[in-house]
Amino acid sequence: MKFQLASFLLVLQGVFTCAFAQSNGVLPLTGIQYFNEGISARYVEVAVDGARLISNRIPANKEFAITLQLPTGYDADASKKIYPAAEVTVLNNRKQVLAAMGNVMKEYERSGFAAQGYNSLTLKVSLLSAWLKNEPECIVQVRYYDLKSKKQLRVIFPVSIATPGEALAVSKIPLTIKSNEASLGMSNALTIQKAEVTVDTSIRVAPKNAYLSIDMPGIKGTSMTEVVAGKYSFWVYDAAGNEIKIADKLLKKVGGSMEDDIVNLTVKIPFRLKTDLKKTYIVRFRWEGADKKKVIDMVATR
Missing domain, CATH: 2.60.40.10 (Immunoglobulins)
Known part of the structure:
Protein backbone atom coordinates (compact mmCIF):
# COMPACT_ATOMS: atom_id res chain seq x y z
CA MET A 1 0.00 0.00 0.00
CA LYS A 2 1.64 3.26 -1.05
CA PHE A 3 0.97 6.67 -2.49
CA GLN A 4 2.98 9.58 -3.84
CA LEU A 5 2.44 13.14 -2.64
CA ALA A 6 4.90 15.77 -3.89
CA SER A 7 8.30 14.35 -2.92
CA PHE A 8 6.97 12.12 -0.14
CA LEU A 9 6.04 8.44 -0.38
CA LEU A 10 4.38 6.36 2.31
CA VAL A 11 4.74 2.60 2.58
CA LEU A 12 3.06 0.39 5.19
CA GLN A 13 4.97 -2.79 5.93
CA GLY A 14 5.99 -5.21 8.69
CA VAL A 15 9.49 -4.92 10.13
CA PHE A 16 11.27 -5.39 13.46
CA THR A 17 14.19 -3.94 15.44
CA CYS A 18 15.23 -2.82 18.94
CA ALA A 19 13.29 -0.59 21.31
CA PHE A 20 13.23 3.00 22.52
CA ALA A 21 14.66 3.05 26.01
CA GLN A 22 12.68 6.05 27.31
CA SER A 23 9.98 8.58 26.42
CA ASN A 24 12.40 11.24 25.13
CA GLY A 25 15.88 10.60 23.83
CA VAL A 26 18.49 10.40 21.10
CA LEU A 27 19.25 7.45 18.85
CA PRO A 28 22.75 6.28 17.92
CA LEU A 29 24.06 6.29 14.33
CA THR A 30 21.80 9.06 12.98
CA GLY A 31 21.44 11.31 16.03
CA ILE A 32 17.64 11.35 15.65
CA GLN A 33 15.81 12.86 18.61
CA TYR A 34 12.42 11.45 19.56
CA PHE A 35 9.67 12.69 21.86
CA ASN A 36 7.03 10.12 22.81
CA GLU A 37 3.93 12.14 23.71
CA GLY A 38 1.31 9.43 23.87
CA ILE A 39 2.51 7.53 20.79
CA SER A 40 5.64 5.41 21.01
CA ALA A 41 7.55 3.01 18.77
CA ARG A 42 10.21 0.35 18.99
CA TYR A 43 12.69 2.32 16.90
CA VAL A 44 13.18 4.84 14.10
CA GLU A 45 15.72 4.04 11.40
CA VAL A 46 16.86 5.74 8.20
CA ALA A 47 17.79 3.85 5.04
CA VAL A 48 19.22 4.80 1.65
CA ASP A 49 18.82 2.38 -1.28
CA GLY A 50 17.73 -0.32 1.17
CA ALA A 51 20.82 -0.06 3.40
CA ARG A 52 20.69 1.45 6.88
CA LEU A 53 22.25 4.89 7.22
CA ILE A 54 24.90 5.02 9.98
CA SER A 55 25.49 8.78 9.88
CA ASN A 56 23.39 11.85 9.18
CA ARG A 57 24.94 12.78 5.84
CA ILE A 58 22.60 12.69 2.82
CA PRO A 59 22.96 14.49 -0.53
CA ALA A 60 20.34 16.81 -1.95
CA ASN A 61 17.76 15.18 -4.26
CA LYS A 62 18.57 11.69 -2.93
CA GLU A 63 15.62 9.68 -1.69
CA PHE A 64 15.92 8.23 1.82
CA ALA A 65 13.43 6.35 3.99
CA ILE A 66 12.50 7.06 7.61
CA THR A 67 10.84 4.01 9.13
CA LEU A 68 8.83 4.11 12.34
CA GLN A 69 8.85 0.59 13.76
CA LEU A 70 5.87 -0.97 15.59
CA PRO A 71 4.08 2.23 16.60
CA THR A 72 1.64 2.01 19.52
CA GLY A 73 -0.65 4.37 21.41
CA TYR A 74 -3.29 5.09 18.78
CA ASP A 75 -6.92 4.95 19.96
CA ALA A 76 -8.90 2.28 18.11
CA ASP A 77 -12.58 2.79 17.32
CA ALA A 78 -15.37 0.23 17.76
CA SER A 79 -14.34 -1.51 14.53
CA LYS A 80 -10.76 -1.84 15.82
CA LYS A 81 -9.38 0.64 13.33
CA ILE A 82 -6.84 3.36 14.05
CA TYR A 83 -6.40 6.69 12.30
CA PRO A 84 -2.72 7.69 12.14
CA ALA A 85 -1.44 10.83 10.46
CA ALA A 86 1.99 12.31 9.74
CA GLU A 87 3.25 15.80 8.97
CA VAL A 88 6.71 16.59 7.59
CA THR A 89 8.55 19.88 7.91
CA VAL A 90 12.07 20.75 6.69
CA LEU A 91 13.86 23.61 8.45
CA ASN A 92 17.28 25.20 8.33
CA ASN A 93 19.42 25.54 11.45
CA ARG A 94 17.88 28.94 12.14
CA LYS A 95 14.50 27.14 12.40
CA GLN A 96 13.21 28.82 9.24
CA VAL A 97 10.82 26.61 7.27
CA LEU A 98 12.23 25.40 3.95
CA ALA A 99 9.35 23.06 3.09
CA ALA A 100 6.20 21.95 4.89
CA MET A 101 3.65 19.24 4.23
CA GLY A 102 0.32 18.80 5.89
CA ASN A 103 -0.97 15.34 6.64
CA VAL A 104 0.79 13.14 4.06
CA MET A 105 -1.61 10.36 5.03
CA LYS A 106 -4.67 12.45 4.24
CA GLU A 107 -5.90 9.85 1.74
CA TYR A 108 -6.55 7.49 4.66
CA GLU A 109 -8.16 9.93 7.09
CA ARG A 110 -11.60 8.35 6.69
CA SER A 111 -10.71 4.72 6.04
CA GLY A 112 -8.02 4.31 8.71
CA PHE A 113 -6.10 1.05 9.20
CA ALA A 114 -6.74 -2.21 11.01
CA ALA A 115 -4.93 -1.85 14.33
CA GLN A 116 -3.69 -5.44 14.30
CA GLY A 117 -1.80 -5.10 11.01
CA TYR A 118 -0.25 -1.67 11.57
CA ASN A 119 3.36 -2.70 12.10
CA SER A 120 5.41 0.14 10.64
CA LEU A 121 5.28 3.30 8.62
CA THR A 122 7.96 4.20 6.09
CA LEU A 123 8.15 7.76 4.85
CA LYS A 124 10.37 8.33 1.81
CA VAL A 125 11.79 11.82 1.47
CA SER A 126 13.97 13.70 -1.00
CA LEU A 127 15.55 16.96 0.14
CA LEU A 128 15.16 19.02 -3.01
CA SER A 129 17.85 21.50 -4.01
CA ALA A 130 15.11 24.06 -4.56
CA TRP A 131 14.29 23.84 -0.84
CA LEU A 132 17.84 23.76 0.44
CA LYS A 133 19.38 26.38 -1.82
CA ASN A 134 22.88 26.65 -0.28
CA GLU A 135 22.08 25.34 3.19
CA PRO A 136 24.83 22.93 4.36
CA GLU A 137 22.52 21.40 6.97
CA CYS A 138 18.82 21.05 7.63
CA ILE A 139 16.38 19.52 10.10
CA VAL A 140 13.72 17.04 9.04
CA GLN A 141 10.84 17.02 11.52
CA VAL A 142 8.16 14.33 11.38
CA ARG A 143 5.12 14.56 13.63
CA TYR A 144 3.21 11.29 13.83
CA TYR A 145 -0.19 11.86 15.44
CA ASP A 146 -3.56 10.29 16.16
CA LEU A 147 -6.59 11.81 14.44
CA LYS A 148 -8.83 10.49 17.25
CA SER A 149 -6.86 11.95 20.16
CA LYS A 150 -4.14 14.45 21.01
CA LYS A 151 -1.41 11.83 21.15
CA GLN A 152 1.72 12.27 19.05
CA LEU A 153 5.32 11.23 18.48
CA ARG A 154 7.80 13.83 17.28
CA VAL A 155 10.95 12.78 15.41
CA ILE A 156 13.71 15.29 14.66
CA PHE A 157 16.44 14.27 12.23
CA PRO A 158 19.41 16.67 11.88
CA VAL A 159 20.78 16.21 8.35
CA SER A 160 24.19 17.26 7.05
CA ILE A 161 24.07 17.69 3.27
CA ALA A 162 26.60 15.40 1.58
CA THR A 163 28.59 16.60 -1.42
CA PRO A 164 27.83 15.21 -4.91
CA GLY A 165 29.55 11.84 -5.38
CA GLU A 166 30.33 11.43 -1.67
CA ALA A 167 30.18 7.80 -0.54
CA LEU A 168 27.40 7.46 2.01
CA ALA A 169 27.97 5.69 5.31
CA VAL A 170 25.51 2.78 5.20
CA SER A 171 25.34 -0.74 6.58
CA LYS A 172 23.18 -3.80 6.09
CA ILE A 173 23.64 -5.04 9.65
Missing part, protein backbone atom coordinates in the same frame (compact mmCIF):
# COMPACT_ATOMS: atom_id res chain seq x y z
CA PRO A 174 24.93 -2.63 12.32
CA LEU A 175 25.52 -4.40 15.62
CA THR A 176 24.02 -3.63 19.02
CA ILE A 177 26.54 -3.02 21.81
CA LYS A 178 25.66 -4.66 25.12
CA SER A 179 25.68 -2.05 27.88
CA ASN A 180 24.22 -1.34 31.26
CA GLU A 181 20.90 0.32 32.10
CA ALA A 182 19.77 3.54 30.35
CA SER A 183 22.38 3.12 27.61
CA LEU A 184 22.05 2.18 23.95
CA GLY A 185 24.96 1.56 21.58
CA MET A 186 25.54 0.48 17.98
CA SER A 187 28.70 -0.36 16.04
CA ASN A 188 29.55 -1.08 12.45
CA ALA A 189 32.42 -3.01 10.82
CA LEU A 190 33.88 -3.91 14.23
CA THR A 191 32.71 -5.75 17.33
CA ILE A 192 32.61 -4.72 20.97
CA GLN A 193 32.00 -7.25 23.72
CA LYS A 194 30.42 -4.79 26.12
CA ALA A 195 30.36 -1.13 27.09
CA GLU A 196 30.27 -0.17 30.76
CA VAL A 197 28.79 3.29 31.36
CA THR A 198 29.36 5.09 34.67
CA VAL A 199 29.71 8.62 36.05
CA ASP A 200 33.22 9.70 37.07
CA THR A 201 33.73 12.66 39.41
CA SER A 202 37.44 12.06 40.07
CA ILE A 203 38.88 13.77 36.96
CA ARG A 204 41.35 16.53 37.85
CA VAL A 205 41.63 18.11 34.38
CA ALA A 206 38.35 19.96 34.97
CA PRO A 207 37.69 19.30 38.69
CA LYS A 208 34.25 20.99 38.72
CA ASN A 209 32.84 18.60 36.10
CA ALA A 210 31.26 15.19 36.28
CA TYR A 211 32.23 12.96 33.33
CA LEU A 212 30.32 10.17 31.63
CA SER A 213 32.78 7.28 31.45
CA ILE A 214 32.35 4.68 28.69
CA ASP A 215 34.68 1.70 29.01
CA MET A 216 34.84 -0.54 25.90
CA PRO A 217 37.30 -3.43 26.28
CA GLY A 218 38.02 -6.09 23.68
CA ILE A 219 37.20 -4.18 20.47
CA LYS A 220 37.92 -6.38 17.44
CA GLY A 221 38.17 -5.45 13.77
CA THR A 222 40.35 -2.38 14.15
CA SER A 223 43.76 -1.37 15.52
CA MET A 224 45.11 0.99 18.16
CA THR A 225 46.53 3.22 15.43
CA GLU A 226 43.15 3.45 13.68
CA VAL A 227 41.27 4.11 16.91
CA VAL A 228 43.68 6.86 17.99
CA ALA A 229 43.46 8.52 14.55
CA GLY A 230 39.64 8.31 14.35
CA LYS A 231 37.20 11.16 14.78
CA TYR A 232 35.77 11.61 18.29
CA SER A 233 32.54 13.59 18.81
CA PHE A 234 30.06 14.05 21.62
CA TRP A 235 26.79 15.86 22.27
CA VAL A 236 24.96 16.68 25.51
CA TYR A 237 21.21 17.37 25.82
CA ASP A 238 19.00 18.28 28.75
CA ALA A 239 15.90 16.26 29.61
CA ALA A 240 13.79 18.44 27.29
CA GLY A 241 16.04 17.65 24.32
CA ASN A 242 17.85 21.00 24.13
CA GLU A 243 21.50 20.69 23.14
CA ILE A 244 24.01 22.03 25.65
CA LYS A 245 27.34 23.26 24.32
CA ILE A 246 30.24 21.93 26.40
CA ALA A 247 33.53 23.81 26.19
CA ASP A 248 35.65 21.17 27.91
CA LYS A 249 37.19 18.38 25.86
CA LEU A 250 36.53 14.66 25.77
CA LEU A 251 39.28 12.54 27.35
CA LYS A 252 40.33 9.18 25.93
CA LYS A 253 42.60 6.25 26.72
CA VAL A 254 43.50 3.67 24.08
CA GLY A 255 45.28 0.40 24.85
CA GLY A 256 45.19 -3.28 23.98
CA SER A 257 47.18 -5.96 22.20
CA MET A 258 48.96 -5.06 18.96
CA GLU A 259 49.61 -8.73 18.16
CA ASP A 260 45.94 -9.71 18.31
CA ASP A 261 44.48 -6.42 17.05
CA ILE A 262 42.37 -6.14 20.20
CA VAL A 263 41.73 -2.59 21.36
CA ASN A 264 40.57 -1.28 24.73
CA LEU A 265 39.00 2.17 24.58
CA THR A 266 37.81 4.35 27.45
CA VAL A 267 36.33 7.80 26.89
CA LYS A 268 35.29 10.34 29.49
CA ILE A 269 32.83 13.03 28.46
CA PRO A 270 32.15 16.20 30.50
CA PHE A 271 28.39 16.66 30.75
CA ARG A 272 27.45 18.45 33.98
CA LEU A 273 28.80 20.08 37.12
CA LYS A 274 29.50 17.75 40.04
CA THR A 275 27.01 19.72 42.13
CA ASP A 276 24.22 19.35 39.56
CA LEU A 277 22.67 16.15 40.92
CA LYS A 278 18.95 16.71 40.35
CA LYS A 279 18.81 17.11 36.56
CA THR A 280 18.96 14.37 33.93
CA TYR A 281 21.12 14.62 30.82
CA ILE A 282 21.38 12.66 27.59
CA VAL A 283 24.93 12.13 26.32
CA ARG A 284 25.86 10.82 22.89
CA PHE A 285 29.37 9.67 21.95
CA ARG A 286 30.53 8.79 18.44
CA TRP A 287 33.82 7.42 17.13
CA GLU A 288 34.29 7.18 13.39
CA GLY A 289 37.19 5.62 11.49
CA ALA A 290 38.87 7.35 8.57
CA ASP A 291 36.94 5.18 6.09
CA LYS A 292 33.64 6.28 7.75
CA LYS A 293 32.54 2.62 7.74
CA LYS A 294 33.86 1.72 11.17
CA VAL A 295 31.65 3.39 13.76
CA ILE A 296 30.96 3.27 17.49
CA ASP A 297 27.93 5.27 18.62
CA MET A 298 26.68 5.27 22.23
CA VAL A 299 23.85 7.14 23.92
CA ALA A 300 23.37 7.20 27.71
CA THR A 301 20.98 8.96 30.06
CA ARG A 302 22.31 9.97 33.45
